Amino acid sequence: MQNPVFIPGPTNMPEALRKAVDVPTMDHRSAAFAEVLTPALEGVRRVVKAATAAVFVFPSTGTGGWEIAITNTLSPGDRILAARHGMFSHRWIDLCQRHGLDVQIVEEEWGAGLPAEAYLEILSADRDHRIKAVLATHNETATGVVSDIAAVRRALDKARHPALLMVDGVSSIGSMDFRFDDWGVDIAVTGSQKGFMLPPGLAITVHSARAMKVAETARLARCFFDIRDMGRTNAAGLYPYTPPVGLICGLKLACDYLLDEGLEAVFARHARIANGVRAAAAAWGLPLGARSPDLYSQTVTAVRTPTGFNATDIVTRAATVYDTAFGTGLGELAGKVFRFGHLGRMSDLTALSGLAVLEMCMVDLGLPIRLGSGVAAAQEVYRSTAAAQIQRAA
Ligand SMILES: *Cc1c(COP(=O)(O)O)cnc(C)c1O
Numbered sequence: 001m002q003n004p005v006f007i008p009g010p011t012n013m014p015e016a017l018r019k020a021v022d023v024p025t026m027d028h029r030s031a032a033f034a035e036v037l038t039p040a041l042e043g044v045r046r047v048v049k050a051a052t053a054a055v056f057v058f059p060s061t062g063t064g065g066w067e068i069a070i071t072n073t074l075s076p077g078d079r080i081l082a083a084r085h086g087m088f089s090h091r092w093i094d095l096c097q098r099h100g101l102d103v104q105i106v107e108e109e110w111g112a113g114l115p116a117e118a119y120l121e122i123l124s125a126d127r128d129h130r131i132k133a134v135l136a137t138h139n140e141t142a143t144g145v146v147s148d149i150a151a152v153r154r155a156l157d158k159a160r161h162p163a164l165l166m167v168d169g170v171s172s173i174g175s176m177d178f179r180f181d182d183w184g185v186d187i188a189v190t191g192s193q194k195g196f197m198l199p200p201g202l203a204i205t206v207h208s209a210r211a212m213k214v215a216e217t218a219r220l221a222r223c224f225f226d227i228r229d230m231g232r233t234n235a236a237g238l239y240p241y242t243p244p245v246g247l248i249c250g251l252k253l254a255c256d257y258l259l260d261e262g263l264e265a266v267f268a269r270h271a272r273i274a275n276g277v278r279a280a281a282a283a284w285g286l287p288l289g290a291r292s293p294d295l296y297s298q299t300v301t302a303v304r305t306p307t308g309f310n311a312t313d314i315v316t317r318a319a320t321v322y323d324t325a326f327g328t329g330l331g332e333l334a335g336k337v338f339r340f341g342h343l344g345r346m347s348d349l350t351a352l353s354g355l356a357v358l359e360m361c362m363v364d365l366g367l368p369i370r371l372g373s374g375v376a377a378a379q380e381v382y383r384s385t386a387a388a389q390i391q392r393a394a
Contacts, residue, residue, distance in 0.1 A: 004322070004324075004350050004354070005167055005324075005325040006324065006325060006326045006340050006341050006342070006354040007325050007326065007339075008141045008194070008259060008299060008327055008341030009170075009171060009193050009194040009298035009341065010193035010200055010337060011194055011197050011343055011346075012196070012197070012344055012345045012346070012350070013198065013199070013345065014195050014197055014255070014257065014345045016069065017253055017257065019377050020250045020252075020253040020254075021198060021199060021249060022246060023245060023249050026237060026245045028238070028242060028243050028245055029238060031172050033237065033245060034236075034237025034238075035237075036248055036249050037234065037237055037248055039255075040057065040249075041055040041234070042255075043251070043252060043255020043256065044204055044206065044251070044257065044304075045206070046172055046257055046259060047173065047195075047255055047259070047263065048169070048173055048180040048206050049178065049179045049180055050180035050181050050188075050206055051181055053206045053208055053209075053336070054206070054231060055179075055204070055205070055206050056068065056227050056231070057202055057203070057208070057243075057248060057251065058202065058203040058205070058224075058228050058230070059201060059203075059219065059244045059247075060191075060201075060202065060203035060225075061193075061201070061202075061203055061286060062168070062170035062189060062191035062194075062203060063188060063285060064089065065097070065168075065190065065191060065204065065205050066091075066095050066096075066168065066189055067095060067222075067225060067364070068189070068203055068205045068222075068225045068227065069189055069205060070096055070099060070101065070133070071099065071219055071221065071225055072100075072211075072214075072215045072220075072222060072225070072226065073132075073166075073186075073187070073211055073214045073215060073218050074101060074199070074218055074220050075220060076099075076100040076101075077102060078101055078102065078132045078133070079101070079102040079103075079104060079131050079132060080101055080132060080133040080134070080135060081103075081104045081106070081119060081122060081123070081131050081133070081134045081135070081163070082096070082103055082104070082135035082221055083105070083114050083118070083135075084095040084106070084107055084135070084241055085108035085110055085111075085112050085113070085140055085143065085145065086110050086137065086140035086141070086142035086143040086145065086172075086330075086331070086333075087140075087142035087332075087333075088140055088141055088142055088168060088170070088302035089135070089137040089140060089268050090136050090331060092168060093105060096135070097150075102196060104122065104352065105130065106119070106122070109291070110142070110143050110289075110331070110332045110333055111143050111145060111289050111291045111302075112183065112288055113146070113294075113295045114148065114149075114151070114152055116148065116151035116152050116154070116155045117155075117191035118326070119156075120155035120158055121156060123156060123159035123161040124159040124161075126159075129161045129162055129163070131161070132163055133165075133166050133186075134156065134163050134166065135166050136149055136154060136165065136168070138168060138171075138172045138173075138176075138178070139168075139171045139176065139297050139299055139300070140171070140174035140297075141171040141297075141300050142289075142330045142331065142333060142339075143289040143290060143302050143328075143333065144195070144288060144289045144290050144296070144297040144298045144300045144302040145291075145295045146296065146298070146299075149165075149167055149179075149185065150182070152165060152183075152353075153165060153183050153184040154317075156184075157184075158377045160278070162386070164187065164210065164211055165183075165184060165186045166185075166186060166187040166188075166189070167183075167185050167187070167188050167189070168189050169188045169190050170190045170191050171194050171195055171297075171298075171299050171300060172195070173195050173196075173204075173297060174190070174194070174254075174258055174344075175194070175195040175266065175267070175270050175298065175343040176270060176297075176298050176299060177264075177267050181272070184208075186207070186208040186210055186211040187206070187207050187208070187211050188205065188329070189203070190204045190243050191204065192247055192250070192251060194299075194343060194344065195299075195343060195344060196214050196250075196251060196255075196258075196259075196344075197254055198247060198250045198254055199247065202244065202247050202248075204251075204270055206386060207227065210225075212231075215227055216228075223309055224241075224296065226240075228379055236349045258365050259368075267298070269346075270298040270343060270346070271298045272381070272382070273296070273342050273346050273347070274296065274298040274342055275280045275380035276348065276351055276352075276355075276377075276379075276381040276383050277340050277342055277351060277355065278296065278300045278376065279374075279377040279378050279380065280358075280373075280377050280378045281301065281303045281374065282377065283373045283374045283376070284303075284359075284362070284367075284369050285372060286305060287304045288301060288304065289301075289303070289333065289337050289339075290302070291306060298343075299342060299343035300327070300340065300341050300343065301339065301340045302333065302338070303305055303334060303338055303339070303340065303341045304337050305337070309365075311328070311335055311336055311338045312329065312334065312335050312338070312366065314326070314338050314358065314361045314362060317361040317364060318361050321361070321364070322357045324357045326338055326339060326340060326341075326358070327339030338358075340354060340355075340358070344355075348378075348382040348386075351382075352375055352378055355374050355375050355378055358374070359372065359373070359374055359375065
């Protein structure tokens with residue numbers, strides 16, 4: 001039997017979604033394909049709480065989504081504002097720089113959230129509006145930190161700055177509350193293999209009316225990722241090239257799956273499971289990657305190990321001895337943390353089994369941890385909140 005994974009993506013797939021992707025050959029110019037595509041796009045719009053935004057689904061991954069966001073809105077040499085506070089924000093900055101953008105970087109400690117105050121100061125000082133876009137990583141998967149996107153929007157509004165707000169929601173959308181319209185997001189980016197619980201292979205992007213308008217004048221090179229070609233053909237239920245039909249069938253069902261459970265119930269389930277994982281870390285006496293409770297991610301927890309101990313040894317041991325996958329520390333946090341991904345199809349049963357494996361690894365490696373201590377702490381969280389638990393039979 002295959003063990004569940006505890007990496008923060010790709011996530012565990014519900015059987016129904018895995019099967020939904022497995023479709024016989026379909027003519028992608030048929031009415032049958034249009035009947036899948038249109039509700040899939042509408043489903044994404046509902047999951048991100050957008051009323052009228054344009055949704056695009058490209059054969060790619062979240063990283064491709066970053067490229068779709070910038071190449072369809074910006075021109076060579078444009079200035080953008082971004083904070084670096086983990087591996088994913090770092091990689092998005094790198095991608096922008098390689099496209100010839102002038103990135104004004106706010107360096108933050110890895111474990112901190114988005115610096116809305118610093119953004120406000122910089123945007124207020126930018127009187128001639130040279131900054132064309134502000135990047136925001138909603139959930140830093142490397143550190144287990146969720147940031148306040150509404151606060152970034154308030155900074156833009158307070159500075160009366162017209163820059164576009166681009167949000168990486170790859171590890172939040174579909175698992176934590178995401179309010180495209182309320183937060184005034186201009187572009188949101190995600191992929192298929194995290195909150196949507198599908199195999200990797202799709203970049204999913206959502207664009208505001210303003211973001212759509214600037215696509216007409218943006219001069220960064222793009223062809224495969226041009227949303228104008230995609231929008232024109234999608235309107236007729238078609239693609240500019242051969243679409244990944246199986247994944248799009250999966251996406252339609254994944255949206256139904258989330259909306260049937262109820263978005264607020266999905267978010268509450270993630271918060272509850274994350275609470276148990278954090279209680280376990282506290283029982284082990286291990287601090288978290290996130291600097292303060294307001295930054296705790298409900299989809300991934302990074303756990304710091306004592307100085308001098310290589311956290312990656314835990315992940316390696318879990319993989320080789322117990323056949324269970326956890327996330328390693330990335331970049332600046334390599335060897336300092338291990339990561340527990342608790343997004344997608346996760347239940348208390350699954351989370352408890354992951355915590356039990358971690359305990360065996362830590363005891364095997366000589367860390368002063370008592371078997372069962374973290375599991376018991378999580379059990380207390382889960383049993384005390386079990387009545388409110390909303391679980392679907394997957
Ligand atoms: C996983 C992830 C990405 C990268 O997505 P890929 O699908 O691997 O390209 C980007 N940003 C965040 C926050 C992520 O968690």
